[in-house]
Amino acid sequence: MSDKVENGLIESLLKEQFGDAIRSVEESYGMLDIVVKREKIIEIITWLRDSSLMNFNFLTSLCGMHFPDNKGEELGVVYHMHSFANNKRIRLHILFSISDPHVPTVTGLYRTANWMEREAFDFFGIKFTGHPDLRRILNMEDMQYHPLLKQYPLEDGTRTDKEDKYFGR
Numbered sequence: 821m822s823d824k825v826e827n828g829l830i831e832s833l834l835k836e837q838f839g840d841a842i843r844s845v846e847e848s849y850g851m852l853d854i855v856v857k858r859e860k861i862i863e864i865i866t867w868l869r870d871s872s873l874m875n876f877n878f879l880t881s882l883c884g885m886h887f888p889d890n891k892g893e894e895l896g897v898v899y900h901m902h903s904f905a906n907n908k909r910i911r912l913h914i915l916f917s918i919s920d921p922h923v924p925t926v927t928g929l930y931r932t933a934n935w936m937e938r939e940a941f942d943f944f945g946i947k948f949t950g951h952p953d954l955r956r957i958l959n960m961e962d963m964q965y966h967p968l969l970k971q972y973p974l975e976d977g978t979r980t981d982k983e984d985k986y987f988g989r
Contacts, residue, residue: 825873825906827852833874838864851909858914861899862924865912868901869929876901876910879930882937884944886918888970894918895946899926918969925951943968 841860885896893915925948938957945966
């Protein structure tokens, strides 16, 4: 079956099945990067998992992203999926506003998503609707912020104890 499922076929079948819910498709290092609409993520992942041809039966990773300069699409989630039968991997991306950080959970499709979604919530503040136990997993429960949001400067601008010329600037 691996001879049949090439990146071009995956792309064309996704576009045929979901139309404008597929926002963009790129290929990097032989792996498809597919940006989809947030509202269709469950439907698309379910189809990729349940299709006998696609057979993406393993969620390798799920993680949050923060792009503060992308107004209206500051937050995102990346789903890394693997088809063992076809020896194929793909990445699905969804992007959304930081003012509406709600995403449907995929724990009903992949049990491995449970802790990965908790981590994305913990570090980025992404709220996975329908998650069975959405609470912090690595940070203190009483933290009032999400540490991987790029809301703070990387360096203290008041420091005078280092010269930029020693750091290649």
